[in-house]
Amino acid sequence: MMKINERTLIQYANTRQVPDMEGWLYKRGEVNKAFQKRWCTLRGNLLFYAEKKGDKEPLGVIILEGCTVELAEEETEHYAFKLVFHGDGRQGRMYILGASSQQELEKWMKLMACSSYDFMKLMVVDLQHKIKELEIQQSSNLEDVANPPVAPPRATRHNPFNSARKETKTWLDIHNQIGAQIMRDREEWLNKYSGAAFAQEQGASVGNHEVEMTGDKLLVVL
CATH class of the missing domain: 2.30.29.30 (Pleckstrin-homology domain (PH domain)/Phosphotyrosine-binding domain (PTB))
Incomplete structure:
Protein backbone atom coordinates (compact mmCIF):
# COMPACT_ATOMS: atom_id res chain seq x y z
CA MET A 1 0.00 0.00 0.00
CA PHE A 119 0.19 4.72 -19.91
CA MET A 120 3.45 6.70 -19.83
CA LYS A 121 5.41 3.48 -19.40
CA LEU A 122 3.74 2.00 -22.49
CA MET A 123 4.52 5.17 -24.43
CA VAL A 124 8.19 4.96 -23.43
CA VAL A 125 8.40 1.32 -24.54
CA ASP A 126 6.76 2.19 -27.86
CA LEU A 127 9.18 5.09 -28.41
CA GLN A 128 12.14 2.84 -27.64
CA HIS A 129 10.96 0.38 -30.33
CA LYS A 130 10.58 3.19 -32.86
CA ILE A 131 14.04 4.56 -32.05
CA LYS A 132 15.55 1.10 -32.51
CA GLU A 133 13.82 0.71 -35.89
CA LEU A 134 15.16 4.10 -37.01
CA GLU A 135 18.69 3.16 -35.91
CA ILE A 136 18.49 -0.11 -37.88
CA GLN A 137 17.20 1.75 -40.94
CA GLN A 138 19.91 4.40 -40.65
CA SER A 139 22.58 1.73 -40.32
CA SER A 140 21.27 0.01 -43.45
CA ASN A 141 21.33 3.31 -45.37
CA LEU A 142 24.95 3.92 -44.31
CA GLU A 143 25.94 0.46 -45.57
CA ASP A 144 24.35 1.23 -48.92
CA VAL A 145 26.34 4.46 -49.15
CA ALA A 146 29.59 2.72 -48.18
CA ASN A 147 29.05 -0.02 -50.78
CA PRO A 148 27.49 1.67 -53.82
CA PRO A 149 26.54 -0.51 -56.82
CA VAL A 150 29.42 -1.01 -59.31
CA ALA A 151 28.76 -0.16 -62.95
CA PRO A 152 29.42 -2.96 -65.51
CA PRO A 153 32.64 -2.76 -67.59
CA ARG A 154 32.58 -0.40 -70.54
CA ALA A 155 33.08 -3.23 -73.06
CA THR A 156 29.89 -5.01 -71.99
CA ARG A 157 27.73 -1.94 -72.36
CA HIS A 158 26.08 -0.90 -75.59
CA ASN A 159 23.52 1.56 -76.74
CA PRO A 160 20.26 -0.36 -77.39
CA PHE A 161 19.25 2.21 -79.99
CA ASN A 162 22.30 1.52 -82.15
CA SER A 163 20.94 -1.85 -83.34
CA ALA A 164 17.93 -0.18 -84.90
CA ARG A 165 20.00 2.46 -86.70
CA LYS A 166 20.41 1.83 -90.45
CA GLU A 167 23.39 2.99 -92.53
CA THR A 168 22.46 5.98 -94.65
CA LYS A 169 24.08 6.99 -97.97
CA THR A 170 24.16 10.36 -99.65
CA TRP A 171 23.14 10.95 -103.27
CA LEU A 172 26.81 11.41 -104.20
CA ASP A 173 27.69 7.96 -102.75
CA ILE A 174 24.88 6.29 -104.76
CA HIS A 175 25.91 8.15 -107.96
CA ASN A 176 29.55 7.11 -107.64
CA GLN A 177 28.61 3.47 -106.93
CA ILE A 178 26.30 3.16 -109.96
CA GLY A 179 28.73 5.12 -112.18
CA ALA A 180 31.56 2.73 -111.31
CA GLN A 181 29.37 -0.26 -112.21
CA ILE A 182 28.47 1.35 -115.55
CA MET A 183 32.13 1.96 -116.39
CA ARG A 184 33.00 -1.68 -115.63
CA ASP A 185 30.18 -2.89 -117.88
CA ARG A 186 31.32 -0.52 -120.69
CA GLU A 187 34.92 -1.77 -120.53
CA GLU A 188 33.73 -5.37 -120.65
CA TRP A 189 31.52 -4.64 -123.70
CA LEU A 190 34.31 -2.82 -125.52
CA ASN A 191 36.74 -5.66 -124.95
CA LYS A 192 34.25 -8.21 -126.19
CA TYR A 193 33.03 -6.47 -129.33
CA SER A 194 36.06 -4.57 -130.60
CA GLY A 195 38.16 -5.24 -133.76
CA ALA A 196 38.97 -8.82 -134.81
CA ALA A 197 37.07 -10.39 -131.93
CA PHE A 198 33.81 -8.96 -133.21
CA ALA A 199 34.68 -9.81 -136.82
CA GLN A 200 35.47 -13.39 -135.92
CA GLU A 201 32.23 -13.81 -133.94
CA GLN A 202 30.08 -12.14 -136.62
CA GLY A 203 31.99 -13.42 -139.72
CA ALA A 204 29.08 -15.40 -141.10
CA SER A 205 26.87 -12.37 -141.46
CA VAL A 206 29.41 -9.60 -141.94
CA GLY A 207 31.89 -11.36 -144.23
CA ASN A 208 34.90 -9.27 -145.25
CA HIS A 209 33.34 -5.96 -144.30
CA GLU A 210 35.49 -3.58 -142.23
CA VAL A 211 34.56 -3.04 -138.62
CA GLU A 212 35.48 0.20 -136.93
CA MET A 213 34.94 1.31 -133.29
CA THR A 214 34.57 5.02 -132.74
CA GLY A 215 34.06 5.95 -129.12
CA ASP A 216 31.03 4.11 -127.89
CA LYS A 217 29.71 3.53 -131.47
CA LEU A 218 30.34 0.38 -133.51
CA LEU A 219 30.54 1.00 -137.29
CA VAL A 220 30.45 -1.65 -140.00
CA VAL A 221 31.71 -0.37 -143.38
CA LEU A 222 30.13 -2.21 -146.31
Missing part, protein backbone atom coordinates in the same frame (compact mmCIF):
# COMPACT_ATOMS: atom_id res chain seq x y z
CA MET A 2 1.34 3.42 -0.99
CA LYS A 3 1.53 6.08 1.72
CA ILE A 4 0.88 9.69 0.70
CA ASN A 5 2.31 12.60 2.63
CA GLU A 6 -0.38 15.27 2.92
CA ARG A 7 2.10 18.13 3.22
CA THR A 8 3.97 17.01 0.12
CA LEU A 9 0.72 16.86 -1.84
CA ILE A 10 -0.23 20.38 -0.76
CA GLN A 11 3.17 21.70 -1.83
CA TYR A 12 2.87 19.94 -5.18
CA ALA A 13 -0.64 21.33 -5.69
CA ASN A 14 0.65 24.90 -5.19
CA THR A 15 3.84 24.60 -7.21
CA ARG A 16 4.52 27.34 -9.76
CA GLN A 17 4.91 24.79 -12.51
CA VAL A 18 2.23 25.18 -15.18
CA PRO A 19 -0.38 22.41 -14.72
CA ASP A 20 -1.38 20.08 -17.54
CA MET A 21 -4.89 21.52 -17.31
CA GLU A 22 -7.08 23.42 -14.87
CA GLY A 23 -10.61 24.69 -14.78
CA TRP A 24 -14.08 24.26 -13.35
CA LEU A 25 -15.67 20.81 -13.22
CA TYR A 26 -18.84 19.54 -11.60
CA LYS A 27 -18.15 16.67 -9.21
CA ARG A 28 -20.88 14.37 -7.92
CA GLY A 29 -20.47 13.85 -4.19
CA GLU A 30 -20.03 10.42 -2.65
CA VAL A 31 -22.65 11.04 0.05
CA ASN A 32 -24.55 13.98 -1.41
CA LYS A 33 -25.29 12.84 -4.95
CA ALA A 34 -25.79 16.38 -6.23
CA PHE A 35 -23.16 17.94 -8.49
CA GLN A 36 -20.89 20.46 -6.80
CA LYS A 37 -18.73 22.94 -8.67
CA ARG A 38 -15.03 22.41 -8.01
CA TRP A 39 -11.83 24.05 -9.26
CA CYS A 40 -9.77 21.17 -10.67
CA THR A 41 -6.06 21.06 -11.41
CA LEU A 42 -4.39 18.20 -13.28
CA ARG A 43 -0.70 17.65 -12.59
CA GLY A 44 0.71 14.44 -14.01
CA ASN A 45 -1.41 11.59 -12.65
CA LEU A 46 -2.88 13.68 -9.81
CA LEU A 47 -6.20 15.49 -10.10
CA PHE A 48 -6.62 18.08 -7.33
CA TYR A 49 -10.03 19.62 -6.65
CA ALA A 50 -10.73 22.66 -4.45
CA GLU A 51 -13.76 24.68 -3.45
CA LYS A 52 -12.60 27.75 -5.36
CA LYS A 53 -9.73 28.93 -7.50
CA GLY A 54 -6.65 30.03 -5.54
CA ASP A 55 -7.25 27.85 -2.45
CA LYS A 56 -3.96 26.83 -0.90
CA GLU A 57 -5.29 23.52 0.36
CA PRO A 58 -7.37 21.36 -2.00
CA LEU A 59 -10.41 19.49 -0.75
CA GLY A 60 -9.03 16.27 -2.14
CA VAL A 61 -6.95 14.54 -4.80
CA ILE A 62 -7.69 11.65 -7.18
CA ILE A 63 -4.73 9.47 -8.17
CA LEU A 64 -5.29 8.46 -11.79
CA GLU A 65 -3.84 4.96 -11.64
CA GLY A 66 -5.67 1.72 -12.31
CA CYS A 67 -8.75 3.45 -13.68
CA THR A 68 -10.49 3.95 -16.99
CA VAL A 69 -11.96 7.20 -18.32
CA GLU A 70 -15.43 6.61 -19.72
CA LEU A 71 -18.28 8.73 -21.02
CA ALA A 72 -21.19 8.94 -18.56
CA GLU A 73 -24.00 8.64 -21.06
CA GLU A 74 -26.62 8.20 -18.36
CA GLU A 75 -25.96 11.70 -17.03
CA THR A 76 -27.97 14.51 -18.68
CA GLU A 77 -27.35 17.42 -16.35
CA HIS A 78 -23.79 18.11 -17.56
CA TYR A 79 -21.32 16.93 -20.20
CA ALA A 80 -20.32 14.15 -17.85
CA PHE A 81 -17.64 11.46 -17.75
CA LYS A 82 -16.55 9.02 -15.08
CA LEU A 83 -13.36 7.63 -13.61
CA VAL A 84 -13.86 3.94 -12.92
CA PHE A 85 -11.29 2.21 -10.73
CA HIS A 86 -10.67 -1.52 -11.04
CA GLY A 87 -9.18 -3.81 -8.42
CA ASP A 88 -8.74 -7.59 -8.72
CA GLY A 89 -10.97 -7.61 -11.77
CA ARG A 90 -13.82 -5.90 -9.92
CA GLN A 91 -15.15 -2.38 -10.20
CA GLY A 92 -14.08 -0.18 -7.30
CA ARG A 93 -14.65 3.50 -6.58
CA MET A 94 -16.20 5.62 -9.31
CA TYR A 95 -16.00 9.40 -9.68
CA ILE A 96 -18.45 11.26 -11.92
CA LEU A 97 -17.33 14.64 -13.26
CA GLY A 98 -19.09 17.07 -15.57
CA ALA A 99 -17.78 19.77 -17.94
CA SER A 100 -19.54 22.88 -19.20
CA SER A 101 -19.16 22.06 -22.92
CA GLN A 102 -18.42 19.22 -25.29
CA GLN A 103 -15.04 20.73 -26.11
CA GLU A 104 -14.05 20.90 -22.43
CA LEU A 105 -15.30 17.35 -21.93
CA GLU A 106 -13.06 16.01 -24.70
CA LYS A 107 -9.99 17.88 -23.42
CA TRP A 108 -10.36 16.58 -19.86
CA MET A 109 -11.05 13.00 -20.95
CA LYS A 110 -8.09 12.85 -23.35
CA LEU A 111 -5.64 14.26 -20.82
CA MET A 112 -6.80 12.03 -17.97
CA ALA A 113 -6.75 8.93 -20.17
CA CYS A 114 -3.03 9.38 -20.88
CA SER A 115 -1.87 10.77 -17.54
CA SER A 116 -1.32 7.51 -15.65
CA TYR A 117 2.10 6.04 -15.00
CA ASP A 118 1.13 2.80 -16.76
Whole structure:
Protein backbone atom coordinates (compact mmCIF):
# COMPACT_ATOMS: atom_id res chain seq x y z
CA MET A 1 0.00 0.00 0.00
CA MET A 2 1.34 3.42 -0.99
CA LYS A 3 1.53 6.08 1.72
CA ILE A 4 0.88 9.69 0.70
CA ASN A 5 2.31 12.60 2.63
CA GLU A 6 -0.38 15.27 2.92
CA ARG A 7 2.10 18.13 3.22
CA THR A 8 3.97 17.01 0.12
CA LEU A 9 0.72 16.86 -1.84
CA ILE A 10 -0.23 20.38 -0.76
CA GLN A 11 3.17 21.70 -1.83
CA TYR A 12 2.87 19.94 -5.18
CA ALA A 13 -0.64 21.33 -5.69
CA ASN A 14 0.65 24.90 -5.19
CA THR A 15 3.84 24.60 -7.21
CA ARG A 16 4.52 27.34 -9.76
CA GLN A 17 4.91 24.79 -12.51
CA VAL A 18 2.23 25.18 -15.18
CA PRO A 19 -0.38 22.41 -14.72
CA ASP A 20 -1.38 20.08 -17.54
CA MET A 21 -4.89 21.52 -17.31
CA GLU A 22 -7.08 23.42 -14.87
CA GLY A 23 -10.61 24.69 -14.78
CA TRP A 24 -14.08 24.26 -13.35
CA LEU A 25 -15.67 20.81 -13.22
CA TYR A 26 -18.84 19.54 -11.60
CA LYS A 27 -18.15 16.67 -9.21
CA ARG A 28 -20.88 14.37 -7.92
CA GLY A 29 -20.47 13.85 -4.19
CA GLU A 30 -20.03 10.42 -2.65
CA VAL A 31 -22.65 11.04 0.05
CA ASN A 32 -24.55 13.98 -1.41
CA LYS A 33 -25.29 12.84 -4.95
CA ALA A 34 -25.79 16.38 -6.23
CA PHE A 35 -23.16 17.94 -8.49
CA GLN A 36 -20.89 20.46 -6.80
CA LYS A 37 -18.73 22.94 -8.67
CA ARG A 38 -15.03 22.41 -8.01
CA TRP A 39 -11.83 24.05 -9.26
CA CYS A 40 -9.77 21.17 -10.67
CA THR A 41 -6.06 21.06 -11.41
CA LEU A 42 -4.39 18.20 -13.28
CA ARG A 43 -0.70 17.65 -12.59
CA GLY A 44 0.71 14.44 -14.01
CA ASN A 45 -1.41 11.59 -12.65
CA LEU A 46 -2.88 13.68 -9.81
CA LEU A 47 -6.20 15.49 -10.10
CA PHE A 48 -6.62 18.08 -7.33
CA TYR A 49 -10.03 19.62 -6.65
CA ALA A 50 -10.73 22.66 -4.45
CA GLU A 51 -13.76 24.68 -3.45
CA LYS A 52 -12.60 27.75 -5.36
CA LYS A 53 -9.73 28.93 -7.50
CA GLY A 54 -6.65 30.03 -5.54
CA ASP A 55 -7.25 27.85 -2.45
CA LYS A 56 -3.96 26.83 -0.90
CA GLU A 57 -5.29 23.52 0.36
CA PRO A 58 -7.37 21.36 -2.00
CA LEU A 59 -10.41 19.49 -0.75
CA GLY A 60 -9.03 16.27 -2.14
CA VAL A 61 -6.95 14.54 -4.80
CA ILE A 62 -7.69 11.65 -7.18
CA ILE A 63 -4.73 9.47 -8.17
CA LEU A 64 -5.29 8.46 -11.79
CA GLU A 65 -3.84 4.96 -11.64
CA GLY A 66 -5.67 1.72 -12.31
CA CYS A 67 -8.75 3.45 -13.68
CA THR A 68 -10.49 3.95 -16.99
CA VAL A 69 -11.96 7.20 -18.32
CA GLU A 70 -15.43 6.61 -19.72
CA LEU A 71 -18.28 8.73 -21.02
CA ALA A 72 -21.19 8.94 -18.56
CA GLU A 73 -24.00 8.64 -21.06
CA GLU A 74 -26.62 8.20 -18.36
CA GLU A 75 -25.96 11.70 -17.03
CA THR A 76 -27.97 14.51 -18.68
CA GLU A 77 -27.35 17.42 -16.35
CA HIS A 78 -23.79 18.11 -17.56
CA TYR A 79 -21.32 16.93 -20.20
CA ALA A 80 -20.32 14.15 -17.85
CA PHE A 81 -17.64 11.46 -17.75
CA LYS A 82 -16.55 9.02 -15.08
CA LEU A 83 -13.36 7.63 -13.61
CA VAL A 84 -13.86 3.94 -12.92
CA PHE A 85 -11.29 2.21 -10.73
CA HIS A 86 -10.67 -1.52 -11.04
CA GLY A 87 -9.18 -3.81 -8.42
CA ASP A 88 -8.74 -7.59 -8.72
CA GLY A 89 -10.97 -7.61 -11.77
CA ARG A 90 -13.82 -5.90 -9.92
CA GLN A 91 -15.15 -2.38 -10.20
CA GLY A 92 -14.08 -0.18 -7.30
CA ARG A 93 -14.65 3.50 -6.58
CA MET A 94 -16.20 5.62 -9.31
CA TYR A 95 -16.00 9.40 -9.68
CA ILE A 96 -18.45 11.26 -11.92
CA LEU A 97 -17.33 14.64 -13.26
CA GLY A 98 -19.09 17.07 -15.57
CA ALA A 99 -17.78 19.77 -17.94
CA SER A 100 -19.54 22.88 -19.20
CA SER A 101 -19.16 22.06 -22.92
CA GLN A 102 -18.42 19.22 -25.29
CA GLN A 103 -15.04 20.73 -26.11
CA GLU A 104 -14.05 20.90 -22.43
CA LEU A 105 -15.30 17.35 -21.93
CA GLU A 106 -13.06 16.01 -24.70
CA LYS A 107 -9.99 17.88 -23.42
CA TRP A 108 -10.36 16.58 -19.86
CA MET A 109 -11.05 13.00 -20.95
CA LYS A 110 -8.09 12.85 -23.35
CA LEU A 111 -5.64 14.26 -20.82
CA MET A 112 -6.80 12.03 -17.97
CA ALA A 113 -6.75 8.93 -20.17
CA CYS A 114 -3.03 9.38 -20.88
CA SER A 115 -1.87 10.77 -17.54
CA SER A 116 -1.32 7.51 -15.65
CA TYR A 117 2.10 6.04 -15.00
CA ASP A 118 1.13 2.80 -16.76
CA PHE A 119 0.19 4.72 -19.91
CA MET A 120 3.45 6.70 -19.83
CA LYS A 121 5.41 3.48 -19.40
CA LEU A 122 3.74 2.00 -22.49
CA MET A 123 4.52 5.17 -24.43
CA VAL A 124 8.19 4.96 -23.43
CA VAL A 125 8.40 1.32 -24.54
CA ASP A 126 6.76 2.19 -27.86
CA LEU A 127 9.18 5.09 -28.41
CA GLN A 128 12.14 2.84 -27.64
CA HIS A 129 10.96 0.38 -30.33
CA LYS A 130 10.58 3.19 -32.86
CA ILE A 131 14.04 4.56 -32.05
CA LYS A 132 15.55 1.10 -32.51
CA GLU A 133 13.82 0.71 -35.89
CA LEU A 134 15.16 4.10 -37.01
CA GLU A 135 18.69 3.16 -35.91
CA ILE A 136 18.49 -0.11 -37.88
CA GLN A 137 17.20 1.75 -40.94
CA GLN A 138 19.91 4.40 -40.65
CA SER A 139 22.58 1.73 -40.32
CA SER A 140 21.27 0.01 -43.45
CA ASN A 141 21.33 3.31 -45.37
CA LEU A 142 24.95 3.92 -44.31
CA GLU A 143 25.94 0.46 -45.57
CA ASP A 144 24.35 1.23 -48.92
CA VAL A 145 26.34 4.46 -49.15
CA ALA A 146 29.59 2.72 -48.18
CA ASN A 147 29.05 -0.02 -50.78
CA PRO A 148 27.49 1.67 -53.82
CA PRO A 149 26.54 -0.51 -56.82
CA VAL A 150 29.42 -1.01 -59.31
CA ALA A 151 28.76 -0.16 -62.95
CA PRO A 152 29.42 -2.96 -65.51
CA PRO A 153 32.64 -2.76 -67.59
CA ARG A 154 32.58 -0.40 -70.54
CA ALA A 155 33.08 -3.23 -73.06
CA THR A 156 29.89 -5.01 -71.99
CA ARG A 157 27.73 -1.94 -72.36
CA HIS A 158 26.08 -0.90 -75.59
CA ASN A 159 23.52 1.56 -76.74
CA PRO A 160 20.26 -0.36 -77.39
CA PHE A 161 19.25 2.21 -79.99
CA ASN A 162 22.30 1.52 -82.15
CA SER A 163 20.94 -1.85 -83.34
CA ALA A 164 17.93 -0.18 -84.90
CA ARG A 165 20.00 2.46 -86.70
CA LYS A 166 20.41 1.83 -90.45
CA GLU A 167 23.39 2.99 -92.53
CA THR A 168 22.46 5.98 -94.65
CA LYS A 169 24.08 6.99 -97.97
CA THR A 170 24.16 10.36 -99.65
CA TRP A 171 23.14 10.95 -103.27
CA LEU A 172 26.81 11.41 -104.20
CA ASP A 173 27.69 7.96 -102.75
CA ILE A 174 24.88 6.29 -104.76
CA HIS A 175 25.91 8.15 -107.96
CA ASN A 176 29.55 7.11 -107.64
CA GLN A 177 28.61 3.47 -106.93
CA ILE A 178 26.30 3.16 -109.96
CA GLY A 179 28.73 5.12 -112.18
CA ALA A 180 31.56 2.73 -111.31
CA GLN A 181 29.37 -0.26 -112.21
CA ILE A 182 28.47 1.35 -115.55
CA MET A 183 32.13 1.96 -116.39
CA ARG A 184 33.00 -1.68 -115.63
CA ASP A 185 30.18 -2.89 -117.88
CA ARG A 186 31.32 -0.52 -120.69
CA GLU A 187 34.92 -1.77 -120.53
CA GLU A 188 33.73 -5.37 -120.65
CA TRP A 189 31.52 -4.64 -123.70
CA LEU A 190 34.31 -2.82 -125.52
CA ASN A 191 36.74 -5.66 -124.95
CA LYS A 192 34.25 -8.21 -126.19
CA TYR A 193 33.03 -6.47 -129.33
CA SER A 194 36.06 -4.57 -130.60
CA GLY A 195 38.16 -5.24 -133.76
CA ALA A 196 38.97 -8.82 -134.81
CA ALA A 197 37.07 -10.39 -131.93
CA PHE A 198 33.81 -8.96 -133.21
CA ALA A 199 34.68 -9.81 -136.82
CA GLN A 200 35.47 -13.39 -135.92
CA GLU A 201 32.23 -13.81 -133.94
CA GLN A 202 30.08 -12.14 -136.62
CA GLY A 203 31.99 -13.42 -139.72
CA ALA A 204 29.08 -15.40 -141.10
CA SER A 205 26.87 -12.37 -141.46
CA VAL A 206 29.41 -9.60 -141.94
CA GLY A 207 31.89 -11.36 -144.23
CA ASN A 208 34.90 -9.27 -145.25
CA HIS A 209 33.34 -5.96 -144.30
CA GLU A 210 35.49 -3.58 -142.23
CA VAL A 211 34.56 -3.04 -138.62
CA GLU A 212 35.48 0.20 -136.93
CA MET A 213 34.94 1.31 -133.29
CA THR A 214 34.57 5.02 -132.74
CA GLY A 215 34.06 5.95 -129.12
CA ASP A 216 31.03 4.11 -127.89
CA LYS A 217 29.71 3.53 -131.47
CA LEU A 218 30.34 0.38 -133.51
CA LEU A 219 30.54 1.00 -137.29
CA VAL A 220 30.45 -1.65 -140.00
CA VAL A 221 31.71 -0.37 -143.38
CA LEU A 222 30.13 -2.21 -146.31
